[in-house]
Amino acid sequence: MSNKKVLLLALFCGLMTAIALNFYLKSVQESVTNVKTKSVAVANARIPEKTLITANMVTMKDIPAEYVNSHAVSDMSQVVGSTARAEIEAGEQILDTKVVKIDSDRQSLAYSIPLGMRAISIKINEQTGVGGLLKPGDRVDVLGTVEVEIFSPDPNVNTTREIKTHVLLQNAEVLAVGTDIGEPKAEGEKNSASASAGTVTLAVPNEKTQLVAYMASKGDLYLTLRAPADNSIEDRPSIDSMELLK
Structure with missing residues (x-):
């Protein structure tokens, strides 16, 4: 086989490889961008037990839906002004089972019983x-x-x-x-x-x-x-x- 034919074959193989790689990268990008997410409340820092939760302690974060806890709070108003029933770690999704409104005395006492x-x-x-x-x-x-x-x-x-x-x-x-x-x-x-x-x-x-x-x-x-x-x-x-x- 002549050198010209070898060169043309190499160029053709390179082109096909580039096209295949391009299709692969597009499919990966589409799979990433099509991930369903849900906005949930996440602790900015560690929140000790029985702490009054303020706005600067919490942020809303988009998390892939498959990793969202079924008890995760999706409304900031359900968290701010509430009290932590148990310790919440930094970066942890805030669960409705771990917070209680400050005026819910009976419920709060019940959740404080070990x-x-x-x-x-x-x-x-x-x-x-x-x-x-x-x-x-x-x-x-x-x-x-x-x-x-x-x-x-x-x-x-x-x-x-x-x-x-x-x-x-x-x-x-x-x-x-x-x-x-x-x-x-x-x-x-x-x-x-x-x-x-x-x-x-x-x-x-x-x-x-x-x-x-x-x-x-x-x-x-x-x-x-x-x-x-x-x-x-x-x-x-x-x-x-x-x-x-x-």
Whole structure:
């Protein structure tokens, strides 16, 4: 084959390759431009739990529809002015299950209860409620003092009454103090005074709710405030007058 024919064949093959590559690039571009997207609210930065969400924390972003969560919020007004029920990471799609309107108190309290726990309210005063200084989010131990009948060592007396103090709960979370559930307040709105609250609502393990309710009806409950970093759990037996005399 002459050099001229070889050159013409090479040019023809190059032309066919260029045409094929052009068709491929066009098909890729069409597939990209034809992707269906949906505009959803995305966090600009990490939003901690129980944070009032403002406009500068959120942006609307177009995301391929196949990657959009079914609970993703597509309306900015549903997010701004709401409170984060749980932590939202930077770049994360904001889900309607993670935000709550600030005026939806009942719903907000329900979503603040940890899984496996129940919210139960107990009466307090300045003595039993740490001087009225408790705030939602604090951690407390719950002590129960009750009068019980025990067998008497005196053969002439069948039973005697004894006051015992038990540790009912350790490291329980305070969900609410009175009606204050710890939600961020709008500008100019004042927090209610916890000192005047007559109840505290605690997150209690489901299996402990009956014990707390029974002790509240039969005796007195006292709350002891923990340091924020103290998560210790101790084996603490009940105390009675005989223990105090030792």
